[in-house]
Amino acid sequence: LLPVFVHYAFIGNDGSEYLVDIEVYETENLVMFPEGISGRFRLFRVDENMNKILVYLIDNHAPYGFHEHDELPLNHFSRITIHVKNWQEAWERFQIKCRELID
Amino acid sequence: LKLKFLNILFQTPNDFLGEIDKALKSGKGFNKKEENILIFDSVKAFNNFMTVNKIQILRAISQVGPESVYRLASILGREPQHVLKDCRHLEAYKFIRLEESSRGRNPIRPVLTFDYDVIKADSSIISPYIISERSEKLLTHQPSVV
Numbered sequence: 001l002l003p004v005f006v007h008y009a010f011i012g013n014d015g016s017e018y019l020v021d022i023e024v025y026e027t028e029n030l031v032m033f034p035e036g037i038s039g040r041f042r043l044f045r046v047d048e049n050m051n052k053i054l055v056y057l058i059d060n061h062a063p064y065g066f067h068e069h070d071e072l073p074l075n076h077f078s079r080i081t082i083h084v085k086n087w088q089e090a091w092e093r094f095q096i097k098c099r100e101l102i103d
Numbered sequence: 104l105k106l107k108f109l110n111i112l113f114q115t116p117n118d119f120l121g122e123i124d125k126a127l128k129s130g131k132g133f134n135k136k137e138e139n140i141l142i143f144d145s146v147k148a149f150n151n152f153m154t155v156n157k158i159q160i161l162r163a164i165s166q167v168g169p170e171s172v173y174r175l176a177s178i179l180g181r182e183p184q185h186v187l188k189d190c191r192h193l194e195a196y197k198f199i200r201l202e203e204s205s206r207g208r209n210p211i212r213p214v215l216t217f218d219y220d221v222i223k224a225d226s227s228i229i230s231p232y233i234i235s236e237r238s239e240k241l242l243t244h245q246p247s248v249v
Contacts, residue, residue, distance in 0.1 A: 004126060005136035007197050009152075010116045010144035019195060022123065050192035091127050095120055102116040 002026050002037070012101040017046040020098060024087055032061045039087055041094040056097050058082065058090050066090055106238050109198070109219040111149060112142045113226065119144070139219065141197060146226050152196065153222075156181070157189050158232055161222075164199060164213050165235045172201075172211050187211075198222075 003025035012018045024039030032038070043056040054076070057069040064079055071078035084090045114122070119142060126133035135142065143149040159179055169175040172190055176183040190213050193199045202212045220238035223231045233239050 002132060004123070004133045006123065006133055006140075006142065007135065008114070008119050008142045008144075009148065009196055010119075011148055017195075020119075024127075044195070046192070046195050050188050050195060052191075052195035088127050091123065095124065098116070098120060 004039075010102065012045075013103065014101070018101060019044040019046065019052065034062060035060075037087065039090075041091065043094070043097060056094070058094050060087075060090065068093075104237065104241070106220040106235075106241065107218060108139060109217075109222045110138065110140045111222060111224040111229075112140055113146055113149070113224075114142050114144065116144055139217065146224075146229065149224060150229070152192070153232070154189075156185075157193055157198075158234075160186065160189055160193065160213070161198060161215070161232070161234050164215055165218075165220075170212055172213055175213055 004022055005025070006020075006022045008020040010018050010020070021040070021042040021044065024037065026036055027033050027038040028036070029038070030036060038061070040057065040059040042054060044052045045055050047053050053073045054069075055072050057072060058066065060066045064081060066082050066084050067079040068082050069076060069078065070080045082090070082093060084093060123133060125131070143152070156179075160175065163169065163175055163178050167175075167178055169178060172187050173183050175190070176186040179186060190199060190201060190211075193213075194201050197216050199213050199215055202214055204210045204212060215234075218235070220235040221231050221233055221242070231242075233242055
């Protein structure tokens, strides 16, 4: 299954530039990642000054488990738990967000 | 002497999402980082992104190794704020990194994400971009002109 590392650039249906960054890989840090897998699904928008703004993030680490950062880009520290069993299900959720920007 | 390539691929958003979906669900890995690949959604988007100014920035970073964005602007004869904006754009797409240093008046140092020699797009209508001095010598047999 692993690793998965990929960086993808696309123009959204609002005309903005978006970047998808996916990292899923095995790790020995079982304190932070009890399942032995570290990973992030990140979606960025490029603003008018060409800065990369994080607009959506799903990751999975202690003590939160799978979670979304639900107040991006303003507040990185707000998180809500999401009820998914594994990375495949987390990806499903992330993919829906991406599809909103391309359809 | 083997040249290092940064490879540009093109995939529509639907194809890209479909491929990741398949990779995650089928158990196949998908390591584009190791293969030095960046993916754009279209040739048009890449061409709009990769301007002459940005190519000159990449070549100057590779060939001169400026210690700051200010120095880079000076090498290129451009306004620092415009060069910084281009650098931020290149950084967003992972062509370069902007390293912050605690020393000096110009703390942001631009560096390539890895020491690639050539940017090669998977399209017959885009010629390879020669970035490093050694790729220039090997591929064009001409002296370096940043």
